[in-house]
Structure formats: C-alpha cells, structure tokens
Amino acid sequence: MARPLSPRQLAENEAFLAALARCGNVREAARALGVHRSTLTKRRAKHPAFATAWAAALVVSAATPDDGEVEGLHRVRTAGGSQWRRNRPGGITRAAEQAFLLALSATANVRLAAAAAGFSHASFYARRRRDPVFAREMRLALETGYDRIELALLAQGLDGSGAAEAWRHNDPPPIPPMTANQALQLLYLHQKEARLLAEPAHLKRKRGESKDAHHYRIAVMYRLAQARERERFELAEAGRRARGEASWAPERVALPDLAQVGGWSKAKPGGEAGQDRALFGGKRKRVRAGRRRIAVRTLS
Structure with missing residues (x-):
C-alpha cells in the first residue's frame, strides 16, 4: 500500500x-x-x-482552445488534441510567426514573408503541418493577401484593359433580320454563358476522370467550403465574445399557445361532426353529379 x-x-x-x-x-x-x-x-x-x-x-x-500566447512555447497537434511545447533553440519564435503572418497578409508570397521574418519558407510549412492553429492563421493571412492584391489590381487596372471597351460607349447596331427559330437557337446556345449559369471550370468532369472520382471530388470540395464557412462563423463569434457582445442568434417570433387560440371555427361549441354536419361548422348538402351523390360543405 x-x-x-x-x-x-x-x-x-x-x-x-x-x-x-x-x-x-x-x-x-x-x-x-x-x-x-x-x-x-x-x-x-x-x-x-x-x-x-x-x-x-x-x-x-x-x-x-488556444486563447493566447505563451513566451517561449508554441502550440502543436498531438494524438489526443494539442499541447504547448518549448521552442527549439534557433527555431521559429512567436514574434517571428506574427511577422510572417503580417507580411503574408500584405504580399500573399510565402517566400517573401518568410524572408522578412528571418526564416526559410520550409520552416513555416513544417510549422503549418504540426500546428493546427498556425495552419489556420496562415491560410487566413494568405486569403487576406490574395484579396488585397486582387482589389489593388482591379483598382489600378491592367495595362491595356481599357483598349477593348470602346464598343461599350456606342449604341449597339440594329439586329439583323432573323427568323424566330434562329433567335431561339441563339438564346439556347448562349443562355448559360450570358446568364452565368454555366458550370464552373473547376467543377467540370476532367478528361479520363470516372464518374465516381468526379462525384467524390465535388463532395470533398463542398465539405471543405462548408468547413471554411463554419470557421468564419466561429471566428466572428470569438470576436463578438472578445468585445463583450452577445452571440448571434435567430430572432424569436412571439407566438401564443395554439391550443388556447379560439374564435377561428364556426362549429357550435360542444357540437360533434356527424353525417349532416361539417367538422368546422356549416352543413353538408348532397348534390347529384351524374349518377353519384357528392357531399358538399356549406357555411350556411
């Protein structure tokens, strides 16, 4: 003992x-x-x-969940979840991580961001494989950098982008003569492209791809998209909690107890529906339709 x-x-x-x-x-x-x-x-x-x-x-x-920073430690994935581990001498520090993510959010360039943080890009890729929290932050920083570069490119305009838009500043010429069948054929051929209903290129079945593989790929892409939407919602909820705001919830509609609602039926109180009385009030009349007699409900 x-x-x-x-x-x-x-x-x-x-x-x-x-x-x-x-x-x-x-x-x-x-x-x-x-x-x-x-x-x-x-x-x-x-x-x-x-x-x-x-x-x-x-x-x-x-x-x-990871709720802050610990000096000299980093969060890593383990078989049972995740844990804090001490940084190796000369390894990536928390400050280097933040510098890398900040540079990545501005450039969307992993090599450039890694060089700005003072480490090789392979070190950050290895950290992403080990640390789920860093993997999420790296992906968000990359998305931010991508969006910023895309918006800057659209704002500045590509070289020669305005050279092909002169036709839009002129009135369109009259439609040439065509039959109704020709017009319907043109609408049929270009409906998906003109109305943005065409299947995106990344969803189309690739050459040599089996139906099962195609369906599996589409399902995986859908699950990944759903997971990202869920992650965005959870990050927004965490931000609300950090600011002391109430979590999002659907608006509740006030509704009385339906069992206590009265006045909607024309039936007499305590009356029972019989052969000559409708369930919700009124009387039943039998009319002849051909050789059959049909019961019709009236509210008289």
Whole structure:
C-alpha cells in the first residue's frame, strides 16, 4: 500500500494539475513547479486518484482552445488534441510567426514573408503541418493577401484593359433580320454563358476522370467550403465574445399557445361532426353529379 501523501505533496499535485490543464505538457508543467517529471510519474503510478486527476487534466487541456500566447512555447497537434511545447533553440519564435503572418497578409508570397521574418519558407510549412492553429492563421493571412492584391489590381487596372471597351460607349447596331427559330437557337446556345449559369471550370468532369472520382471530388470540395464557412462563423463569434457582445442568434417570433387560440371555427361549441354536419361548422348538402351523390360543405 502506498504511503499517504504529505500536505506539501498534495499542494504540488494541485499546482501541477492546474498547469497540466493549461498546457497539456507534462514536462512543461513539472518545469513550472521546479519538480522533475519522473517524481510526478512515479507518484502517479502509486496513487490511482492522482492518476485519474492527471488524465482528466489532459482531457481538459485537449478541449481548451488556444486563447493566447505563451513566451517561449508554441502550440502543436498531438494524438489526443494539442499541447504547448518549448521552442527549439534557433527555431521559429512567436514574434517571428506574427511577422510572417503580417507580411503574408500584405504580399500573399510565402517566400517573401518568410524572408522578412528571418526564416526559410520550409520552416513555416513544417510549422503549418504540426500546428493546427498556425495552419489556420496562415491560410487566413494568405486569403487576406490574395484579396488585397486582387482589389489593388482591379483598382489600378491592367495595362491595356481599357483598349477593348470602346464598343461599350456606342449604341449597339440594329439586329439583323432573323427568323424566330434562329433567335431561339441563339438564346439556347448562349443562355448559360450570358446568364452565368454555366458550370464552373473547376467543377467540370476532367478528361479520363470516372464518374465516381468526379462525384467524390465535388463532395470533398463542398465539405471543405462548408468547413471554411463554419470557421468564419466561429471566428466572428470569438470576436463578438472578445468585445463583450452577445452571440448571434435567430430572432424569436412571439407566438401564443395554439391550443388556447379560439374564435377561428364556426362549429357550435360542444357540437360533434356527424353525417349532416361539417367538422368546422356549416352543413353538408348532397348534390347529384351524374349518377353519384357528392357531399358538399356549406357555411350556411
């Protein structure tokens, strides 16, 4: 039977579990307390209650989102979720990450942004594979840079872009004579292109691509698009919470209890629908239609 823990050891366990729930890294949590990791692992093997609390702290850490920065540490993906790990000497620091993302949001050029941060582009690609949080931020920065460059290009105009638009400043010539069939044929041929109903090029079935592969590719693209929309919504919600605003929710429509709503039926209170009385009031009359008699409801 294991020896009972002393008050000092109980306090160490409590502080260690709190640090472990924050970072999810046993070595870093032990280093924060100034205790060797093996001391705590041996204690876990002897005390089942401490082992259970240890496992619960890891679960809490895996479920906790990245809510800030830790000096000298970075967040990485693990089999059970994610955890904070210490930066390697000479490795990418948090400041270098932010400099890279800032440059990427302005240029949409990974190599240029990496050089501005003082590291190789391969280092940031490797960080993106390991760190899901950095992968998300890198993609958002790249999207921002792409949008900025696209808007700047449209604002400035391509060289010679106005040389081909002279026809738009003139009245169109009269339509040449054509039959109704010819006009309908022209509308049929160019309807999708003129009305933007044509299938986009990236969705068309490629040459040599089977139907199953094509359907699978379209389904994957749809799921990725849905995931990005969900991520944008979650980021917007996080921004609202950070500003102290209420989360978005659909407007609730006030509706009384329908069981308590009266006055809509013309039936007599307590009356029952019978052969000669309609369910919602009025009477039933039988009219002859050919050789059959049909019951017709009236509100008289």
